Amino acid sequence: MPSISCTPFTDFGALAKKGSRIIERADNIYLWDSDGHKILDAMSGLWCVNVGYGQQALVEAATAQLQQLPFYNAFFQTATPPAIELAELLAEVTPPQFQHVFFAGSGSEGNDTVVRMVRRYWDLLGQPERKVIISRNNAYHGSTMAGASLGGMGGMHAQGGLPIPDITHIEQPYWYELGRPKGLSRDEFGLVAARWLEERILAVGPGRVAAFIGEPIQGAGGVIIPPATYWPEIQRICDKYGILLVSDEVICGFGRTGNWWGCETLGTQPDLMTFAKGVTSGYIPLGGVMVGERVARVLVEQGGEFNHGYTYSGHPVACAVALANIRLIQRERLVEHVRDDVGPYLAQQYAALMDHPLVGDAETCGLMGALVLARDKVAGTPFASEVEIGMVCRGHCFANGLIMRAVGDRMIIAPPLVISRAQIDDMMVLIRRCLDLTWADAQAKGWV
Numbered sequence: 273m274p275s276i277s278c279t280p281f282t283d284f285g286a287l288a289k290k291g292s293r294i295i296e297r298a299d300n301i302y303l304w305d306s307d308g309h310k311i312l313d314a315m316s317g318l319w320c321v322n323v324g325y326g327q328q329a330l331v332e333a334a335t336a337q338l339q340q341l342p343f344y345n346a347f348f349q350t351a352t353p354p355a356i357e358l359a360e361l362l363a364e365v366t367p368p369q370f371q372h373v374f375f376a377g378s379g380s381e382g383n384d385t386v387v388r389m390v391r392r393y394w395d396l397l398g399q400p401e402r403k404v405i406i407s408r409n410n411a412y413h414g415s416t417m418a419g420a421s422l423g424g425m426g427g428m429h430a431q432g433g434l435p436i437p438d439i440t441h442i443e444q445p446y447w448y449e450l451g452r453p454k455g456l457s458r459d460e461f462g463l464v465a466a467r468w469l470e471e472r473i474l475a476v477g478p479g480r481v482a483a484f485i486g487e488p489i490q491g492a493g494g495v496i497i498p499p500a501t502y503w504p505e506i507q508r509i510c511d512k513y514g515i516l517l518v519s520d521e522v523i524c525g526f527g528r529t530g531n532w533w534g535c536e537t538l539g540t541q542p543d544l545m546t547f548a549k550g551v552t553s554g555y556i557p558l559g560g561v562m563v564g565e566r567v568a569r570v571l572v573e574q575g576g577e578f579n580h581g582y583t584y585s586g587h588p589v590a591c592a593v594a595l596a597n598i599r600l601i602q603r604e605r606l607v608e609h610v611r612d613d614v615g616p617y618l619a620q621q622y623a624a625l626m627d628h629p630l631v632g633d634a635e636t637c638g639l640m641g642a643l644v645l646a647r648d649k650v651a652g653t654p655f656a657s658e659v660e661i662g663m664v665c666r667g668h669c670f671a672n673g674l675i676m677r678a679v680g681d682r683m684i685i686a687p688p689l690v691i692s693r694a695q696i697d698d699m700m701v702l703i704r705r706c707l708d709l710t711w712a713d714a715q716a717k718g719w720v
């Protein structure tokens with residue numbers, strides 16, 4: 273079907289030959305494709321369907337708002353009731369420093385807003401030379417020019433002349449690849465990795481650095497869960513040099529890690545937080561930036577006009593759906609469900625996977641999980657890259673009714689927060705089956 277072959281992150285030529293998989297309907301944590309196959313969606317769509325599919329409260333909220341007021345903009349000192357109410361609710365569920373929000377349409381737009389807002393902040397403080405934003409290799413912050421520049425994906429930078437000026441990247445806190453081979457414990461490595469930030473600040477010149485941005489846990493990069501020592505040390509370094517700390521909560525927000533926000537789980541007090549995805553559980557697009565007191569005070573009191581915004585900033589229907597979604601998360605106590613029940617249960621199940629011959633490492637945080645597929649699990653030797661072991665495993669997942677993502681040799685999951693223990697048991701049966709099939713391939717083909 274060439275007419276729809278220009279889809280995201282796709283080899284258009286290959287797609288034109290092969291065609292797409294069509295997903296037709298969904299309920300709870302399951303999808304059905306156009307061949308009638310039932311699939312357990314262990315990725316929550318694209319890390320976003322936190323409340324699961326088929327939640328009527330969200331559908332009703334959208335319908336009612338479409339009838340009442342389908343659109344009005346938030347430009348020129350205008351607002352709509354759902355946008356006002358959502359701003360209040362976001363202030364309630366975010367850490368206390370957040371009493372202000374800037375709405376956008378997506379996570380990428382949120383991060384474009386971050387770039388403009390942190391530079392505006394330093395301009396207003398009379399330090400326009402503070403422009404540099406430090407991010408990390410293998411980070412994902414979106415696909416617009418600024419979002420992709422903040423991100424640390426080499427393949428994205430290679431297309432389109434990125435990154436834009438004054439964005440620089442340090443190495444990621446990936447213990448398995450960067451700390452373990454050097455014999456560092458996770459905690460030792462966490463401090464080493466955080467101090468790469470200080471080295472970069474000193475190399476750039478502290479008076480030129482505006483902000484540091486990071487995902488509490490890198491999602492698209494492969495669910496890289498940093499050591500517990502990492503983020504507190506990052507916070508200490510940001511404080512020492514007075515630079516703004518930006519937590520990209522697009523994946524980690526809204527309960528994913530067992531608290532409302534990833535920064536609460538990982539231990540920071542950011543100045544800005546980007547959100548999207550889970551704010552509406554993906555039922556309708558919405559994103560934005562929570563603006564902390566330190567930045568808000570300057571923008572409000574010294575600001576003048578901030579020349580930035582989107583047609584759909586504060587879209588009333590999206591805000592109405594977000595309100596219904598957040599109230600549902602509160603009513604059903606989904607954050608507590610992840611923190612006290614299914615999160616620890618998943619951790620236990622993943623620990624047990626360490627007995628599998630293919631699994632070199634298994635880790636979770638809340639309802640994010642990652643497995644490393646290793647050629648020699650004891651020595652931690654990876655498979656030859658041409659084997660593409662992750663893609664082999666992902667193929668078995670698709671064929672067996674499970675959506676689990678492959679990022680290189682890491683197999684990752686982020687199931688809907690509504691998942692039950694019994695459904696986790698079902699998911700683990702599928703995961704083990706796919707690992708067994710992948711291991712059988714590896715033996716038959718002489719990859720191990």
Ligand code: PXG
Pocket residue numbers: 318378379380381383412413414415419487491492493520521522523548549559
């Ligand atoms: N920040 C983070 C941390 C994200 O994960 C964005 C920003 C951008 O959000 P929008 O709404 O503009 O897409 C994201 C998005 C993947 C994958 O392959 C991940 C995302 C998007 C698409 C694919 O894991 N995350």
